Amino acid sequence: MLRYSLRSLLAHKLRLVLTVAAVTVGVAFVSASFVLSDTMGKAFDELFAGLAKGTDVVVRAESIDANATARGQVRPLDEDIVDTVRKVSGVAAAEGSVTGFALILDKDGQPIQPGGAPTLGSSTSTDSDLSGNFSLRSGQVPAAPDEMAVDAASAAKAGYKVGDRAAVIFEDGTEEFTITGIVGFGDTDSLAGATLASFETATAQKLLGKAGKFDQIDVRAADGISAVDLRDELAQALPAGTEALTADQVSGESAQAIRDGLGIFTNVLLTFAGVSLLVGSFVIWNTFNVLVAQRRREVALLRAVGAKGGQVLGGIILEAGLIGLVSAGLGLAAGVGLAGGIRSLLAAVGIEVPTTAAVVEPRTIVAALLVGVVITVVAAVVPAVSATRVAPMEALRTATPADGSIGRSRSTVGILLLAASAAALATAALLKDQLVLTGLGALAGFAGLVVAGPLLARAMAGLANRGRAGGGWSLAARNITRAPKRAAATALALTIGLTVVCAVAVVASSTKASVTDLLSGGNRADLILQAASPTGGVSPAVARILDQQAEVDAVLELRFSQATVANKSASIIGLTRDTVDHVMDLGITAGSLADFRNGSLLLSTKQAKQLDAGVGDTVTITFPETGERSYEVAALFERDALVGAGYLLTLDDYAGNVTSRMDAAVMVTAASGVAAGKLQQQVDDALADFPNVQVSDPTEFAKSQQASVDQMLGLVTALLALAVIVAVLGIINTLVLSVVERTRELGLMRAVGATRRQVRTVIRRESVLMSLFGAIAGVLLGTGAGIALARAMNGEGISSLDVPLASLAVYVVVAAVIGVLAAIGPARRASRVDVLRAITVD
Amino acid sequence: MTSTSVAKPPRGTGQSIAARVEQATKTYGSGDAAVVALDAVTVDFAAGAFTAIMGPSGSGKSTLLHCMAGLDTLSSGQAFIGGTDIASLSDKELTLLRRDRLGFIFQAFNLLPVLTARENITLPLDLAGRKVDGEWFEKVIASLGLGERLGHRPAQLSGGQQQRVAVARALATKPEVVFGDEPTGALDSRTGAELLGFLRSAVDDLGQTVVMVTHDPVAASYADRVVFLADGRVVDELQAPTRDGVLEMMKRLGG
Incomplete structure (x- = not known):
């Protein structure tokens, strides 16, 4: 059976490639999400560990709110606490530091503004052991009030060299300095993308609005004293409201804070990855359904010559497992590349993230393989089980399986789910602030589409069943009616992505409308x-x-x-x-x-x-x-x-x-x-x-707010584009498989006088019908869910509701175009069917 | 679009030629592996007649039919439908020739499963965007006894009924020639006889031209003339054949 499975895999290269591609894209997204956040996490870990090198204990004001340290929000200390600290036995060196807002201007007077990172000003350490891997690349540390050092990344961006003059904006105004040094942090040129201007300590205190204060005091232990011992020693000597922490604790804390932030980011990416995977599962499910159906005769023959049901099932599962494994491997590799792509995408909208060599954790590999293999195998098992149930002789008799029947209970359940969804979303939209109900409504809607999909596909095909049987849309529509389950599953892959896109578009559009309303509602500023x-x-x-x-x-x-x-x-x-x-x-x-x-x-x-x-x-x-x-x-x-x-x-x-x-x-x-x-x-x-x-002015302000909403919408749409690509692969796959399945019919059409163009037209129209079905279902569900969601986010400031009809119409048109494009290959294949082979009895 | 002259000459002897091949040669493969399926065959088929092509397996009878019908191309030589040299036609012109001027009945799988019987019958007209000639359609349907089955899908029809629909489809455009490739091959003898009767009456009553490949002497006996092929050459022919006459000839050919 193993050899048989391998052979059958290799015998159909095209469908193999398409199936693998569908899994690969989904897995690539998952691995990219992990790789990107792991890489960023590691970059921050390295950074904090590097900065804390040489420091054993940190003294700072006690944080009242446990969460607040994560945001670096602690009160500055009086600077004379440094003297108290220095007197504690076991302290080899202690140095206070301040950090605050400082925005460096470039030579044209424009701010050097990183995308998402802060612009920092700080004091400069004079103790080389306490300065961690903060190191001078050139020049020297600032020592006078009009001197400063800048980070190597900002210097490179603005073209600053040692000796140049540069202006810096502080809380209290702008001042000019001579650059005396360019600094780096170990091998990196900037602190996680932030800009840094550092000054002699007293100057920094004054400029950053912290005269006579320190944000924290870095302490190095004398030889033979552990950081923990020194921390405990310091804790006793410090006044109330101050705390001592080991440097490891502090960098761990900072790294954790960053990781928490990244966690949200990772979850968002994983959500999109999940969408792609869901789409991918539909495609794989569908592909195996068709493959197994087409191979019923093959399976029956195997059974007739004595293969047990289990052996046949095992063979199909093995085949799926192999496809899953190969795809997962490819997806993992593609994911590492995609991580870089997503990073560039984020950078393009102004979110710069720090990076180091791509980190591929064992977890990423396990997740990729698991996701790829499990999804493929699960998608293959159900059709495989049904294939083994076929009585050998029945399968040998019937040429192509009929898939046209839709169970009455299935239809009933599907329609009920859709009705429930519509009711839930409408209620949520009317009541406002119903996030849970909105979620349930959307889920019920999708479940309803899955269950009632074949029925809807048939209904839609019924609408399209116009014109003459041989020409027009009729033949395409009837081919869809022939296998409504397959058509529905293919179309729903497209629905998933479009539902999310439309929901986001409605929320984004409502947000923009809310901004306008808001400003016209209560604003009096000019x-x-x-x-x-x-x-x-x-x-x-x-x-x-x-x-x-x-x-x-x-x-x-x-x-x-x-x-x-x-x-x-x-x-x-x-x-x-x-x-x-x-x-x-x-x-x-x-x-x-x-x-x-x-x-x-x-x-x-x-x-x-x-x-x-x-x-x-x-x-x-x-x-x-x-x-x-x-x-x-x-x-x-x-x-x-x-x-x-x-x-x-x-x-x-x-x-x-x-x-x-x-x-x-x-x-x-x-x-x-x-x-x-x-x-x-x-x-x-x-x-x-x-x-x-x-x-x-208020109008410009509204526009700029709306522009940033549009930017986020663009980002989300770009990420969801991957899900749409998977769906397109699914459409191509279904079309190719059905062309193969219908070789004889297509040959017959050609024999009795259908031109190649007419054959291509039929296939293209089938594709367009499926795409349109998927798109319309997605746009309807997405718009419904989006309206309910915008209403649910009333408390978050979305006070208006706006449905971007033009955008939604564009999505439907794009879907039709996608249908046309997806059909190019399959249609060409269909039009090249060998007429003689098709009509000769085999 | 010209159709066959209604003024019908005597069977098989008329001057009007519906289809003709000259020096038709078809080889598959090349070099040592080359197989000659047709070897300089020259034969013509009279309009308004029912001609059967017979021969042992591998004699080239199906290849001859396919090449005459524009489903396959000759390696050398010429094939004519009426006055048209089909060797000079492009793929698209051949397609339109098949659609507008020829009719086909294959051994099996003649019908599109998604179309009803009526839609299958009018498929070539629909593909051409032409209107159905109602009077002709009714005449064909009536002679084939398909009246009550027109709304059915192929899956709901018996094998014999499906082949009758195929005959109706082949006749629907009033073609110059109807080509049959073992049209009764998949039918039992009673249903097969019925179908041959319909083809016979298509020629006698509707004035059509039928060229049919068969290996069944009974089927051949319905024809006006039988052309015998062996090893890619025309070896003999019979006018007004009987079952026994055909059997005799086949025995001589070693079929």
């Missing part, structure tokens, strides 16, 4: 200022400059931080109290803005409902740096989406609890009588020193 990069911020100096412009009336600063309320993560905003009312209409529903002062807060109606709090009640916020603080609710507001947070504090209260002074946004209104264009011109001029600040 200009909105934001950092050009999502990871940056606006220096508070900007607000001070704007305050002095005659053309400017009100200036509102907005700062944004995460904290904990009632054991849940919450977004907190600090804003300029006096100008809130000038710049935005928050939609106060209870209480009064007049009562909003230090010690009180504004609470969104949504949060108020969750906390069961009202005006006059006290709300406790746990800040990561300073711990619990209580505020009296001054008023409730409705338009939380306008600011993006449910808790609003005065800027003073905020600054008392959050060290970073960077503004998330600055909003400005024009003085009376000043035209919008004039105001913008004036503001642009006044902020010439801040090229990282983007000044937009």
